[in-house]
Amino acid sequence: MAKSWWVGEVEGNWLDSVVRLAFLTGNAQYQDRVKRAYDHIIEAQQEDPEGYIGIYVPGDRFALRTETTYNNGELWTQSRLFQGMLAYYEFTKDEQVLAAVKKAVDCTLKNYQGKEVFFQGSGVSHGIAFTDTLEWLSRVTGEPKYVEAMQWMYDDFSSREGQTPPKAGADLSYDELKYLDRLWFSHTPHTMEGLHTPIITWCMTGEAKYTAAAANILPKYDRHDTPGGGCVGDESIGRRLGTSMLPREYCTMVSAVMALNRITAWTGNLDAARRAETIALNAAQGARFHPALTAVRYLSHDNQKDASTGAHSQRYLYSAWHGAAPCCSTTAARMMPYYIEGMWLTDHQRNGLVASHYGPNRIDTVVAGKRVAVVEDTLFPFSDKVKFTFECDADTALVLRKPELCGQVTVDAQQARVEVTATTLTIAGPWKQGDSVSVDFDFQPQLVSEPHWENAYHYRWGSLLFSLPLGELRTSVKEFEALDGTPSGFFLWEVRPEHPERWDYRFDRSERFVKVDLPAGDAGTPYASPPVGLRGRMLDKDGNKVEVTLTPLGCSVLRRTSFPDRVKPTVGPQEEWTVKGRVINPDGTIVETNAKKKTAGRLNKPPVP
Numbered sequence: 217m218a219k220s221w222w223v224g225e226v227e228g229n230w231l232d233s234v235v236r237l238a239f240l241t242g243n244a245q246y247q248d249r250v251k252r253a254y255d256h257i258i259e260a261q262q263e264d265p266e267g268y269i270g271i272y273v274p275g276d277r278f279a280l281r282t283e284t285t286y287n288n289g290e291l292w293t294q295s296r297l298f299q300g301m302l303a304y305y306e307f308t309k310d311e312q313v314l315a316a317v318k319k320a321v322d323c324t325l326k327n328y329q330g331k332e333v334f335f336q337g338s339g340v341s342h343g344i345a346f347t348d349t350l351e352w353l354s355r356v357t358g359e360p361k362y363v364e365a366m367q368w369m370y371d372d373f374s375s376r377e378g379q380t381p382p383k384a385g386a387d388l389s390y391d392e393l394k395y396l397d398r399l400w401f402s403h404t405p406h407t408m409e410g411l412h413t414p415i416i417t418w419c420m421t422g423e424a425k426y427t428a429a430a431a432n433i434l435p436k437y438d439r440h441d442t443p444g445g446g447c448v449g450d451e452s453i454g455r456r457l458g459t460s461m462l463p464r465e466y467c468t469m470v471s472a473v474m475a476l477n478r479i480t481a482w483t484g485n486l487d488a489a490r491r492a493e494t495i496a497l498n499a500a501q502g503a504r505f506h507p508a509l510t511a512v513r514y515l516s517h518d519n520q521k522d523a524s525t526g527a528h529s530q531r532y533l534y535s536a537w538h539g540a541a542p543c544c545s546t547t548a549a550r551m552m553p554y555y556i557e558g559m560w561l562t563d564h565q566r567n568g569l570v571a572s573h574y575g576p577n578r579i580d581t582v583v584a585g586k587r588v589a590v591v592e593d594t595l596f597p598f599s600d601k602v603k604f605t606f607e608c609d610a611d612t613a614l615v616l617r618k619p620e621l622c623g624q625v626t627v628d629a630q631q632a633r634v635e636v637t638a639t640t641l642t643i644a645g646p647w648k649q650g651d652s653v654s655v656d657f658d659f660q661p662q663l664v665s666e667p668h669w670e671n672a673y674h675y676r677w678g679s680l681l682f683s684l685p686l687g688e689l690r691t692s693v694k695e696f697e698a699l700d701g702t703p704s705g706f707f708l709w710e711v712r713p714e715h716p717e718r719w720d721y722r723f724d725r726s727e728r729f730v731k732v733d734l735p736a737g738d739a740g741t742p743y744a745s746p747p748v749g750l751r752g753r754m755l756d757k758d759g760n761k762v763e764v765t766l767t768p769l770g771c772s773v774l775r776r777t778s779f780p781d782r783v784k785p786t787v788g789p790q791e792e793w794t795v796k797g798r799v800i801n802p803d804g805t806i807v808e809t810n811a812k813k814k815t816a817g818r819l820n821k822p823p824v825p
Contacts, residue, residue, distance in 0.1 A: 221289025222543075224271035225342075228296025229547045235300045236553035239307040254301060258316045266326075267319035270294050278327035291333065291343030294324060298349040302356075314356065321349060325365050334373045341403065344373055344388065344410035345471075351416055351478065363420045370417045370426075373410070387453070390414060393429035393436070399457075400440055404449025405543070408468040411437065411475035412482075419482045434479070434488065443666060443674055443778065444502060444518040444681050444769050445495030447472060450531075457668035460518035460778040463532075466503050466544035469495050470551050477558035480572055486617045486639055489558060489572035490679075493619075496555040496573075497597050498681045501770025504548065505534045507744035510706055514544040518674075518769060518777040521686065521719055523711040525693075534773070536696055536706030568613035568642065574602055574679075588612050597679045598742050598768075600659040603652055611646040614653060619679050623658030661729050661750050672778040673723050675750055675766055677731055682750050682766035683775035684721065687714025713774050720757040721764070723781045727753045729766065746771040754779070 231253060238246035261269050268277060271293050278290070298317050305314045324346075334340055347366055354362040374389035386392055387402040388410045400407055414433050418426035439457055440447045446464035448456045456462055476492035479485060503516035513523065514531035523533050531538050537545050560579050561570040567584050574596040580589040589607035596602055597619075604614060618625065618639055627634050627641060630651065635642040643653055659678035666672040675682040694708040713719070729752030737747025750766040769777055 221271060221293050224289065224293030225296050225543065226546045228293060228298075228300060229543075229550060232296065232300035232303060233547070233549035233553065235304045235307070236557075237549060240553060240556060250300070250304060254304060254313055254316075257297075257301075258312060261316055261320065266323045267316075268323050269297065269316070269320035270324075278324075280331055280333065288340065289342060291324070291328075291340075291346040294320070295343070295346040295349050299352075302349070302352050305356075317349070318353065318357070321353060321362075325361075329365055329368055332372060332375070333369075334375070341373075341406040342409065344369070344406065344413055347410065347413045347416070348474075348478075351420075354420070366417055367421055367423075370413055373413075388414060388429075388433075390426055390429035393432050396432050396435065398436075399455040400436060400447075400453040401455045402453060403451060404447055404453050404465055404468045405471065407453060408447055408449075408471040408475060411472060412478040415479050416482050434485075434491075437491075439668075441491065442499065442518055443664075444499035445469065445491065445497075446499045450515055459666055459669045460672065460674065461669070463515040463517055464499065465515060466500070466512050467547045469500050469503075470547050470554060473500075473551065473554045473558070477554065480558065481561055484561075484563070486570075486572055489617060490620065492555065492558055493573050493597075493679055494681075496551060497679055498769045500551045501743050501768075502683075502772065502775070505709065506771070506773060507741060511536050511709055512545055512548045514538040518681070518683070518775075520772075520774050521713060521716070521776070523709070523774065525710060530708070533693075533708060534711060535708040536704070537708075563613070563615055566613050566615065566642070567611070568615045570615040570617070571604075572617050574619070578607075580607075583610075583612050586610065586612075590614075595739050595742070595747070598737075598739070598747050600657040600678055601655070602657070603654045605652040606647040606649060608649050609647065613645060614643045616641040616643070616655060619657055619659075621659055621662050621676055621678055623660045625658060626656045628654040659731075661731055663723065663725075663729075666778055669778065671780050673781055674778045675729055677748070677750060680748075680768045680770075681777060683769045683772055683777040684718050684754075684764055684766055684779075685772040686716065686718050686774040686776065688712075688773050689714050711773055717756070718764075719776050721754045721762070721776070722779050724753065724755050724761065725781050727761075732765070734765070734767075743768070743770050 231250060234246055235250050237243070238250060257269060261267055270277065270290055272290060298321070301313050301317050304310065333343065347369055350362045350366045350369065353359070354366065374391060387400040387407045392398065393414060411433065414426060414429035418430035437447065440453055442448060442458040442462060442464055443460050446469040447453060448458050448462045449465045449468050450463045473492045473495050476488045479488040499516065499518070502520070503513040505511035511534040513534055525533065535545065555573060556577065559571065559573040559575065559577060560581070561572055562583055563570050569583055569588055569590065571592070574592070574594060576592060576594055578591045582588070587608055588610045591605045591607060592602065593605065594602040618641060625641065627643065629643050632653070633644045641655065657678065661675055661677050663673050664676050666674065689712045691710045692707040693710050696704045696706045698704040729750040732749050732751045734747055734749050736745055738745035739747055746767045751763070753761045753763050756762050769775065
């Protein structure tokens, strides 16, 4: 067996990011590069009698568990490669690429389907992501065999719930998900990679045994979601409720955005789109190095005080590479392409085009057999105004998801009829070429309490979470070498706070922050030079009022996001803290209560970021 499946994961994820970025940006050089890569893979496949595509030589393929060996990452590495290949097919309609994926998947199913492939082992549980490929092929081909394979795979994945030790992906088994009061404990990447699998399996089959799992997946996710977005994780969730002090992994944020997109598409639940938007526009941006994507934090926090070796392991530093595990740095470029993938949906019942995520873009698609082309003009999320202009005649309803914290929403759509619900605006057609719809969501700054942390508050404006920058003292520790041994231009960085005293500030509940336009803002690079801020006064550690400007979380490298509203010691490793209205039992179950109880275990000692 190969010593590690990571090399296959890295290659697949890298190609997936290059495919999407090359076509989304119109980069002909990289479009040709990925074509040559896939031509090479297909050429090698044609030499294999079964049509195999994967990382293993014939003697090591399709290895099931024995006393001494077990499958290690085969389904996972295949799924990473197939995501890029299927994206390439969607962009180009190259039937040869689709045929290659189908042949390889059929080969894998021939050797695995009906057998036990999920059991204890990290590379194994990653394999739940193979359902991404099955779901995609089901949509593209309409062939029922991929639905059957999806059900077999999720059933096998769920079949060993209760074993000792529990398998790494046990959080997602349908026997575990039916208990709404149990907290998640498994390896965070596995849980996020398969977050959508229970819901899609239920949607595909309609079988009652998946109903509770499908219903409970998002409520359970919300308990571990951090304010800036992303499930708690430093390899495991560990039955911890999400707060601004706890870490999350970059690769799991990418997986969560992709999974939430799929949930939105299959269920029409636009609140899942909100969760994805929060991750992509806040936490994911706050874990990357500014002004360009040259380094990321493997583990990041909303409250991020230091990023130096004296405070943390290398996984908490900004780097182009994080030691033995390359997953976060190599998957980082996939974040915004997946956010873009979730921007538009088709509502077949209303013959509508649904805007689920916002941002400047142009869509040219087919709805109910007719062409629809729309240009979206906006600086969202740094603006609360969005304009849609039709580039062709169309008889299509425009359905807009209402972002968070809207004020008095106004719509200018000429004579079109507007229907308003708690979550959407529906603007009826028909449209003539050149018709436009302008929407002002009227975002208002709002002080929000953290759901799982006593007396901790943060400010939001629309979809953005705001933080107090601590300033940055940067030192490049190491420059990585390219494959030929030459300097790469990519570094490992240490960053220390320039203004550490700001960490001990607190909110004065009698003060209110207002939205301001920042003179140094740049709409072209808004995360490096934010165009908006929130200005107001806070209290320093001596109780003096200090005027500060909060900036979007994603615009800072070091920052504090959530603050207390009263004088008390700064939260640290040795201090107890409380969870609002909840008691965590020793077995990991959660009990809702109106009483405020101190928690036990890992919940009462969040690490200082």
